Amino acid sequence: MIEKILLISLVLFMIAIALLLYRVIVGPSMPDRAIGLDTIGVNLISSIAIVSILLKTKAFLEAILILGILAFIGTIAFSKYIERGVIVERKSNR
């Protein structure tokens, strides 16, 4: 039973990811995509947590944190790119 609920949750997350993917592809603006991607990352975190429970393993818990980190860094980078066109500045505020 627990497993079934978990599977349902997983499917729900997958559906969410698929929907967000639509947002990523369609846009229309870059920030839309950035947000979509960020949210996909967050959903993936949840999915991995569920899969870990399903597979009865703790091997993937690192992945959760890493995914969080990457989603964060990615979002920052993306937003900087959108905002300033560059990601790493040579000197601050030129």
Add this chain to the structure above:
Amino acid sequence: MIVELAILLPFIMAAVIPFIYRRFKKVHIGWLVLAVPVVLFSILTTYIPRIVNGQTFTKTYEWIPSFNISFTTYLDGLSMIFSLLITGVGSLVILYSIFYLSTKESLHHFYCYLLLFMGAMLGVVFSDHLMVLYAFWELTSVSSFLLIAFWHHRKASRAGARKAMTITVTGGVAMLAGFLTLYTIAGTFSIRELIADVGIIQEHALFIPAMILVLLGAFTKSAQFPFHIWLPDAMEAPTPVSAYLHSATMVKAGIYLVARMSPVFGGHEVWFWAVAGVGIITLFWGSFNAVRQFDLKALLAYSTVSQLGLIMSLFGLGSAAHALGYSQESLLYTQATFAALFHLINHSTFKGALFMMVGIVDHEVGTRDIRRLGGLMALMPFTFSIAVIGSMSMAGLPPFNGFLSKEMFFTATVDILTLNIFSIESFGLLFPVIAWFASVFTFVYSAIIVGRTFFGKLQPERLEKPPHEAPIGMLIPPFILVAVVVGIFFFPNVLGRNILGPAMKSIYPSFPTKELIVDISPWHFNTALLMTIGVIIVGVLLYRSLPKWRAVYQLFSQKYTLNAYYERIIGFSESKSGWFTRLYMNGNLTYYFIYIYVIFVGIVAGYFVLSDAFVWSPAKDSAIEYYEFILLFIMVFAAVALLFTKGRITAVLLNGVLGYSVAFFFVIFRAPDLALTQLVVESVTTALFLLCFKFLPDLTKENISRAVKFSKATISILVGATVTLIGLTVLHYEKFMPISTYFEDSYNLAGGKNIVNTILGDFRAFDTMLEVVVLFIAGLGIYTLIKLKAKKGETDIEN
């Protein structure tokens, strides 16, 4: 010993010459060089008695024993003739060149090439080992190339040298293939052993191909029809070179090969017809074309072609005796070979003299064009007498040696009609007829040489220099040669017994030597003499009426000469190959990928489908969950969307989605390390894409036609299908257990509980080490790529 010395001495000298040349500025370096052939000639002559006694000299030095290639020298009667010619004529030519070439020319090059050539020629005739023979053979091509291109600032010299090299090397390569075929048949490279194994060789299926290939080599070298076209162009060389290469040596190499190989190949119908037939055609074509020439040297070149054809055809006729085996009847045909050897020597003498004569005329008058020459008889009496003797000998008139060999040639062509093998009855009659016509033309061009140069009206205004007699040094060599011409006529049997006889023995090893030697009588009466008289009468008439029938040559349009064909083939192949190469190597990467994928699908999928290897047993698959379907769907969706997306950012994000999905699959498939790595790497890759987008343009719509799109899609689908089909088959290939079960003991073996990581860090740490190196190279490479930019304004020498 003598033979090794004979080969080595010229090479050593050639190597030394460029170095001592600088110290010899004052004296003509030729004097030093002259010593080489003179010494060799005199030593060789001392061997004649022993050769006559039937002795032969062999010696073997190992070169590449692992592959049966050894340096075996062999001195017998046949090589004796050639070596005497090479050194004898060589001496005279070098003597002549000392006066012909001024010290302003780059003599060290000239003599270096000449000595290389001499050594190579001696190597050819002294080698018993086919590979070594081939080596020297190619060396003659190379050194003659250098000699012909000696005045390389002239365009014509370069063109002539290129043609000579291309054609002779082509023949050489064919010959090499022939030699290799012989080796395959007989298992030996030694000519003597080949001759011993004739029985086996002739039975073999590859016998005829081998023969034809070897003949190609001989024909190209000896300028036989239709390969003769290089020889007239090679006349761009300095005259001493022409005299040497084209009278006595280079072109005789092919003759030598035919003579040498006739015990192996002779006696076969194909050999008979090929050698005799090509020879006789060359004889006719050469003499016919010689008549039309205006340049004296070109005339002599064609005459050489024709005379070589004569010798060649004699060898062909003589090979009939091999087929018959030793009998009284076959001795009739050996006479043809005897005549061939005889004419070989005669031709060298008179042609050498004539070349030197032309050289003198050219040197002293400044032109070789017979339209500008005339009336030099009084001004250059000695030259004139050389020309007369040489030409008469060439035309086959008594009392000169050419007469004797020409008579013997006629006799041979007539005699061959009695042969009743090789279906001689159908075409045999052509031999005497063509020979006779060719001799008429020979007579005519011989007359032209003398008549147009020395008789007629002097046209001093059309000459470059005021004509006068040549220095004595230039006259001595041709005089020696004409003396030989006359001498041989009166004492032919000295030559016959001492020189020709042993050579006959080499060609007909199974025949008793005594029977092979023909007693040449200068004074005789037979059919041949009648033919000669006919030649003289018709020849005189034709010479007289030459201006009237010269128009015949106009029938042969310039467009359809062999030369024109050669040029056209070269030009055509260059332009067409260029067109074709540029067609597919168009620099467009997309095309290259298309070729690669098409070949990939064609070969891999082609084989896979044809071999019927496809197996698929989905029943063995592991179970599948719903969410995995969704993930699969997401991936397919993202992949397809990637094809149609218009923005580059979207495209990169979709790629990221693919990467993340792969990472998620790694999670599902129980690969935690992979999932982690994939996640991070994918993010970093995406970030890199974004970083680089600052410098890259947005995606543009590709305006390609529907057909192109369709074909690209087809290729893509085929590639994907190939990968899938093979993959499905591979999935259930269960013949073997994976080696990786071994690694499951990783804790005991390597002290790690993470199997993947112990593999990476211990079992296969070497991969990891190199992978790190790859990463480092990439990082450093990116750094250099960005930092090292081409300087603007600096003209780059590289392109």
Add this chain to the structure above:
Amino acid sequence: MNVSQIVEWVAVLMILFGSIISVVSAFGMIRLPDVYTRSHAATKSATLSVLACLSGAFIYFWSHDGYVSIRLILGIIFVFITAPVAGHLVCRAAYRSRVPLAEGSGEDLLKPVLFGDEVTVPEHNEETLIEREQKE
């Protein structure tokens, strides 16, 4: 039904709750009219969903295996800290790159402050700003 089972159930239900919230927020991402409103769906509800889910997983592992996963806690904290910042940055970036507000958003008070009285509002194209910068 012992305690641990109940706790497990609670955990699983939290996960289910999280997943439902997640789908809801995803629908929000699809349905809401402009980027600013969508960011609301993304940052607020999605963060809630992930927190619920991770907490559920944490509780599950705790009760089921007796395993206190520091990594999960770290993950929860991390997402908790960073999600709002990320949302903030994206929205700011969106505004600064002049992604238009949805129609009917009412008055845009920030616009004159940031962009002065520029009249033309360029298309929301990721390239525009970069091009402008390059021209400068």
Add this chain to the structure above:
Amino acid sequence: MKINDVILRTVVKAVVFIILTLGVYLFFAGHNAPGGGFIGGLVLGSAVVLLYLTYDIETVHKGMPFDFKKVAAFGVLLATGTAIGSIFFNVPFLTQAAREFHFPLLGETHLSTVMIFEAGVALTVIGTLVTIILSISEDE
């Protein structure tokens, strides 16, 4: 126009430490759990990159005056060095030495030269990652 990044910078200061901790953890966990030199290096590298993102090259360079090319080179040297070390002990190339140690706080710990090898890998990854990103960012 100055864009203020106060929120970001404040958060990042905290976040970087989480990331660094995780990186170090992953690096050491590698032998028995997912992780290892490569992934650890990547995470550490991304922490550095995050710093570059929130601040700028000059500021970060003041705090971390490394030439990352040389860091990477040093990493490769370390990795190959442990491998070469085995040559001097006359054992097959790349043979790792390992031993169980008993530390007061950590308990039984398995220490081996694999660690040094992995450290080399990690350093290379950090160095290369940062070199690449910086090179591209500095390009004009």
Add this chain to the structure above:
Amino acid sequence: MNNIIVLPLIIPIVTAILLVFLRHNIRLQRIVSLVTVAAVSIIAFILLLEVQTNGIMKIDFSGWLPPFGILFVADSFSMLLVLTANIITAICLIYAFSTIGGRHERMFFYPFVLFLIAGVNGSFLTGDIFNLFVCFEVMLLASYVLVALGGEKFQLRESLKYVLINVVASWMFLVALAYLYGTLKTLNMAHIAVRVAEAGQDPVLTTVAILFLIVFSLKAGLLLFFWLPGSYSVPPTAVQALFAALLTKVGIYALFRTFTLMFTLNASITHMLIGVMAGITIVLGCLGALSGRDVRTIAAYNVIIGVGFILIGLAIGTEQAFAGAIYYLIHDMVAKALLFLIVGTMVYLTGEIIVKNMNGLIRHYPLFGWIYFIVMCALAGIPPLSGFLGKVLIGQQAVEGGFYVLLAIGFGSSIIVLYSLLRIFLAAFFGETSISEEDKKPIPKGAMASFVVLALCIIALGLGAEGIAPYVEDAARTLADPAIYIEAILGAK
């Protein structure tokens, strides 16, 4: 302990990294890099001798026995190639010292060359197929950088094409590896051979073999040589020479290993395919060489012809043919390096790339001209230079095996080679020169020295072919009889 076998790979890597730290000390960089390569050559020579006495040697890394660990294997074939490759690299480095220029030198030119040679050595030595992939990548990445080093417009253009094609090829290699692992579940080459023999090389395995054929053909320039002419004509001359000498040869080596050791049982298909591909390659190469108007293109197509010719030896598949192919391979490495060095120098001296626009070089640079002449003759297979013996052995075996078409194509190609190079010689070296005595650029001494050494190598390889005959024969014997190799790696069965 056979640790010495790994040195040809590890020494260049370590010194390359050390040179990164010595970035600005160019003189030291030069010395160190040359010494490194020379040392590797000596090691390779010692190993070659050792292999003669001890038989095939191997080093199992970390002591993990095959098929579980990775190992390096030294047999005569690989050691001959390692030796040749390193000698040539040393000579190219000498050339580079005087020509490459400080800009490149400061941008890690020497480290990249050392990485390249490390990758090449590794590819020759490894006994593990996945490790072969990794070694390939080391070599390729270094080559990517070296192609693009300089940042010229045309250079970047061609290098991008080169890189992209090779990237795709690498991923195809991985696909092939996936299938290989999927079927045989092992990676060790000798073990693969054993398992292939056990399975009898059924169609599935042959498909995998053909996939490898395609992959390595891309690297070797066998039929799939489209990347080659462009990318070989853009980098600095020394790099061109290195590429011409080494890169395709690694692919050829891999083809030899694959089809003499691993997939030998279905020769009627695989070797027939190789033969057909080699034939087509030669023909296309000839067409290119015949039509080329610029010296570099002609030289590049000559590389392609050489590849095809060597692989005829593989297609014939007898011991003697292997011996011929090895001879020709060694010859080709030396001669192609020299050819590219000369061609590059010609371009430098005249400032032209079109053959027609050059003239009379031999007047100012006689030795240079004659060295070109020698290499031309060697490439055309004219005895007694280096190309001769290989040609003879392959040709003889072609006759014996009945490969008449291949024989005709192969021998015909040497005429085209001669013709194309002769055209350069006549146009560029002979004739009047348009460069006056004052304007002529001197050829740097180091460059000249490298020409002379390579030319001497060509002559020595021809005249002294017997000198390496024992090694070549041993190598050919090992290739012809994979059991020797397998037994040395996995022990007697």
Add this chain to the structure above:
Amino acid sequence: MESLIVILVGILVAVATYLILSRTVIRVILGTAVLSHAVHLLILTVGGLKKGDVPLLSQSDGPYTDALPQALILTAIVISFAVTAFVLVLAYRMYGTNGTDDFSKLGGSSDE
């Protein structure tokens, strides 16, 4: 599952091929990136899926899934990352100097 993944790999390869066959540089590079994903999946799949537990000795007692392909993929991932990074930089440098990213305009075989 395996079959499905292999089919997925086939689709990815087809997409990658189509991208590689297009004329713009970025698409080609994306194609190689997609191709690398496909290849990694393929290696994992042919090694056998879901045949055992996570290859961590500390987590279960086996049987474990085949760890060797995972190790190979890890190496391959790193290499593909290195290569992709290099190609990207090369591509933008090329665009910077040649001014176009269209391969049909980058003809210029060296035989000019």
